[in-house]
Amino acid sequence: MRVLVTGGAGFLGSHLCGRLLGEGHSVIALDNLFTGTKRNISALLGHRDFELIRHDVVNPILLEVDWIFNFACPASPVHYQNNPVKTVKTSVMGTLHMLGLAKRVGARILQASTSEVYGDPAVHPQTESYWGNVNPVGPRSCYDEGKRVAETLMTDYHQQNGVDTRIVRIFNTYGPRMTVGDGRVVSNFIVQALRGEPLTVYGDGSQTRSFCYVDDLVDGVMRLMAWEGDTCHDPVNVGCPVESTIAELVERIGRVMGRRLEVVRRPLPKDDPVRRCPDISRAERHLGWSPKVELDTGLAKTVAYFESVLKGGQGDGGEG
Ligand SMILES: NC(=O)c1ccc[n+]([C@@H]2O[C@H](COP(=O)([O-])OP(=O)(O)OC[C@H]3O[C@@H](n4cnc5c(N)ncnc54)[C@H](O)[C@@H]3O)[C@@H](O)[C@H]2O)c1
DSSP: OEEEEETTTSHHHHHHHHHHHHTTOEEEEEEOOSSOOGGGGTTTTTOTTEEEEEOOTTSOOOOOOSEEEEOOSOOSHHHHTTSHHHHHHHHHHHHHHHHHHHHHHTOEEEEEEEGGGGBSOSSSSBOTTOOOBOOTTSTTHHHHHHHHHHHHHHHHHHHHHOOOEEEEEEOOEEOTTOOTTSOOHHHHHHHHHHTTOOEEEETTSOOEEOOEEHHHHHHHHHHHHHOOSTTTTSOEEESOOOOEEHHHHHHHHHHHHTSOOOEEEEOOOTTOOSOOOBOOHHHHHHHOOOOOSOHHHHHHHHHHHHHHHHTTOOOOOTTO
């Protein structure tokens, strides 16, 4: 297959590109390098079937491809709140342009959506049939609502134009090639611990998250892209169904690193969800997918990655 990965120089996109090349596909990574870096794809740049195009998805582009993975969008609050209007444009115009391309060249397209479409959920765990509880005018809206419109566009292009669409709702994913200073909890904690700083815990640490290792996530995304069942165009949750409190995460990272970690408490940010956990029955039933990598194993790999990055090493995240 000739495959286009938008956001291909980012955290998830770079791992996806590596996996696709490993399976013998020809890959174009398209990225404006806002949060992505060439370092993330340094191991792929010399590959004869890999190409990086520096391009912003808010502008149209014409390429001959068979599959499109639309992953371009800053994913952490510090980045997507930096220019909220641009974030909305990236999700809405970027998805429109990729759908237009898919329609024109007859490509299958998979949209990277998010658990954020559930907002601060009133239902636990979240099933795909839950419509969510999202503030349309809050600090997270540019991201959450942008992704909700992207899902709407995918669904309407499928129904109106017969475009072959897939939608994955990604829950918190972690692993090598997350960015230092992106404000996500796993990278924050590990970097603070490696620098000998106290770990910043927002609220009392009893809020929960579920953490999926990047290799598991990429596997779920690949299975969804390949799925051709009756309901394959409807959204599918991919994430870890085991909830951990933030306080437990601190303990685990301490255990993996073999040290006692100090914490400093800060108030919970506005609209921060209190609980978030996927129901993955749909992914289990239709994709035969569930996460395999133990949290301690994934954390150890992520700690090793950040150790290398902070020492000024290549830190290209190896395996992808
Ligand atoms: N990592 C997670 O836990 C998570 C959870 C839910 C959803 N997602 C989704 O997965 C996708 C990838 O997230 P990530 O964690 O790899 O984030 P990331 O910031 O590492 O990757 C996003 C990539 O998109 C690129 N990009 C941003 N705006 C662009 C634009 N206008 N044009 C072209 N490229 C652009 C960035 O430079 C970067 O390489 C995003 O769509 C995100 O919303 C991620």
